[in-house]
Amino acid sequence: MQRRIGQKIKARIGANENAFGPAPSVIKTVQDHAHKSWMYGDPECHDLKHALAEHLGLAADNICVGEGIDGLLGYALRLFVEPGTGVATSLGAYPTFNFHVAASGGRLAATPYVEDREDLASLLRLTKAEHARVMYLANPDNPMGTVWPAQDIQRLINDLPEHTILMLDEAYTEFAEAGTQAPLDVTRKNVLRFRTFSKAYGLAGARVGYVIGHADVIKAFDKIRNHFGVARLSQGAALAAIRDQAWLADVVGEVKRARQRIADIAKSNGLKALPSATNFVAVDCGRDGVYAKIIVDRLLEQGIFVRMPGVAPLNRCIRISCGTPQDLTALEAVLPKVL
Amino acid sequence: MQRRIGQKIKARIGANENAFGPAPSVIKTVQDHAHKSWMYGDPECHDLKHALAEHLGLAADNICVGEGIDGLLGYALRLFVEPGTGVATSLGAYPTFNFHVAASGGRLAATPYVEDREDLASLLRLTKAEHARVMYLANPDNPMGTVWPAQDIQRLINDLPEHTILMLDEAYTEFAEAGTQAPLDVTRKNVLRFRTFSKAYGLAGARVGYVIGHADVIKAFDKIRNHFGVARLSQGAALAAIRDQAWLADVVGEVKRARQRIADIAKSNGLKALPSATNFVAVDCGRDGVYAKIIVDRLLEQGIFVRMPGVAPLNRCIRISCGTPQDLTALEAVLPKVL
Numbered sequence: 001m002q003r004r005i006g007q008k009i010k011a012r013i014g015a016n017e018n019a020f021g022p023a024p025s026v027i028k029t030v031q032d033h034a035h036k037s038w039m040y041g042d043p044e045c046h047d048l049k050h051a052l053a054e055h056l057g058l059a060a061d062n063i064c065v066g067e068g069i070d071g072l073l074g075y076a077l078r079l080f081v082e083p084g085t086g087v088a089t090s091l092g093a094y095p096t097f098n099f100h101v102a103a104s105g106g107r108l109a110a111t112p113y114v115e116d117r118e119d120l121a122s123l124l125r126l127t128k129a130e131h132a133r134v135m136y137l138a139n140p141d142n143p144m145g146t147v148w149p150a151q152d153i154q155r156l157i158n159d160l161p162e163h164t165i166l167m168l169d170e171a172y173t174e175f176a177e178a179g180t181q182a183p184l185d186v187t188r189k190n191v192l193r194f195r196t197f198s199k200a201y202g203l204a205g206a207r208v209g210y211v212i213g214h215a216d217v218i219k220a221f222d223k224i225r226n227h228f229g230v231a232r233l234s235q236g237a238a239l240a241a242i243r244d245q246a247w248l249a250d251v252v253g254e255v256k257r258a259r260q261r262i263a264d265i266a267k268s269n270g271l272k273a274l275p276s277a278t279n280f281v282a283v284d285c286g287r288d289g290v291y292a293k294i295i296v297d298r299l300l301e302q303g304i305f306v307r308m309p310g311v312a313p314l315n316r317c318i319r320i321s322c323g324t325p326q327d328l329t330a331l332e333a334v335l336p337k338v339l
Numbered sequence: 340m341q342r343r344i345g346q347k348i349k350a351r352i353g354a355n356e357n358a359f360g361p362a363p364s365v366i367k368t369v370q371d372h373a374h375k376s377w378m379y380g381d382p383e384c385h386d387l388k389h390a391l392a393e394h395l396g397l398a399a400d401n402i403c404v405g406e407g408i409d410g411l412l413g414y415a416l417r418l419f420v421e422p423g424t425g426v427a428t429s430l431g432a433y434p435t436f437n438f439h440v441a442a443s444g445g446r447l448a449a450t451p452y453v454e455d456r457e458d459l460a461s462l463l464r465l466t467k468a469e470h471a472r473v474m475y476l477a478n479p480d481n482p483m484g485t486v487w488p489a490q491d492i493q494r495l496i497n498d499l500p501e502h503t504i505l506m507l508d509e510a511y512t513e514f515a516e517a518g519t520q521a522p523l524d525v526t527r528k529n530v531l532r533f534r535t536f537s538k539a540y541g542l543a544g545a546r547v548g549y550v551i552g553h554a555d556v557i558k559a560f561d562k563i564r565n566h567f568g569v570a571r572l573s574q575g576a577a578l579a580a581i582r583d584q585a586w587l588a589d590v591v592g593e594v595k596r597a598r599q600r601i602a603d604i605a606k607s608n609g610l611k612a613l614p615s616a617t618n619f620v621a622v623d624c625g626r627d628g629v630y631a632k633i634i635v636d637r638l639l640e641q642g643i644f645v646r647m648p649g650v651a652p653l654n655r656c657i658r659i660s661c662g663t664p665q666d667l668t669a670l671e672a673v674l675p676k677v678l
Binding site: 003012015017018019020021022026027030031034035036037038039040041046067068070071074078096103198202203204205206207224226227228229230231232233234237 | 354360365373374377380385409410417537565567568569
């Protein structure tokens, strides 16, 4: 984008990266091990997987580490979707999931958001009507930042047809309030939980995600994934990150403050921030997608990078990531002029 | 493997990693940029791609950077192979290629090596007989280390059926003598060249490879690859590596000396080293695969990690990577006892 606009981005608050960065302990680990990049990373991600298992109270064979959630979604769809297989999602949900469905030849059906949340009841009805093999749901949601309480997610899981795999994308779960995570239950073969080091742990550039599920299903991922898929320094960085929960707590606090500040900036500009359980805030600009797009484009011209949802009516919003105080000050200065 | 044998590996000379490591300039770059891992890497790998283009005398749109050659082979097979599509390779050639063919449902046919080289004439005959859409060839070869001169490769390219894509794996090309690389000709739509930072550049752990080809074909890779596939620090490391050609020349010299030393060690143990154009040496143990396997296993028990080809008659050999002088001293000490 910098190349396109011919100037530096002043506030990088469009891709829901974590501007508070990885922990100093993580940075030091990477620096200390930089000379070891001549070696392939552990193809089993043994140490990281075991650290995650301990952290989550699971066994290591309930976890597969992969090249970010994006990479793992691709593997999952190659495992479960053939040309013509039904897949259900929400209209406006994570587009990369849809690309992977297309790559596997799946037949994608989508149901609209209701009140800016994925509509669990409709999603389940659609899944049944389409005999969908896969259902996608993000909780908290991207791009709207909304979240369902744990009991609603659990009810959806309980009501899933047995042949349907729920792919539950929890990329932003560390930012959400307690009571929004359904309990981890790895006895079910038809639920997969996707998590990442890209968001709360501040390692988007490292490409490390993981999927949690029944050991038999996890074993299937191990059959098809790239053998040396996860970079060596990335494995080390993620391992250091999981061990620095104090930093994580600090970051979650910073993000919370940034959410409030974005809401305040929105309000003082006559816009309405949606409640968010993530590290970004969807701000309702009060008109349509054309209007929101102009705001996004004009902000970019001023060096402020934000994004927006791709489909109506979600695209009446712009999506602002929880940047640093400086990032938000830059936004605050420019937004009134742009509007 | 260390976990399996319950002890430290003394000489890691089994995976053709580059024990001479990445350049100090590369290590410094990684250390200096470690704090930036909160940002996704450039999804277009713009700077790296342009540096490669300049280095190779090509345009940037003739290059796609991906997650190592392994990742790129997977993309290529997804592009060109459907269930039942014919694919031709050599019996005992790179197994990861075969796994990717299986993943895409291809119908794999293989022709034997002749005199420890992939047999170009047979490979072409097989390709025609099978109406193969894809032909795989590694030059220099893995696992045998042998190489064909440029003119033989060029003749094969000239004789290719138009509907057949040659996937030419040149992972080890920087170690080979001049005159073994067919000229880069990106006007042909049916030749793809795969190269990597994992071997001569000493960055196996970083997962960066690239494919060179006609701009239309390269564009197809861009449609299906993971958007943020290449880690941010890995892109920076590869860029620094391409800029440090002096280090590359030093490493190639070290590897050449190590090849000679492995040949000497083999000879003084009554074994025969095959000539190698790579950073490993196939050593003919003079009997069958069972015998070679015992040697590999016994070496591992002594902390020396080497590998061997998977099929007869190649598996009469063990494959030893060009380690440091210390690595080879450890091998030298243990090999007579093992034999």
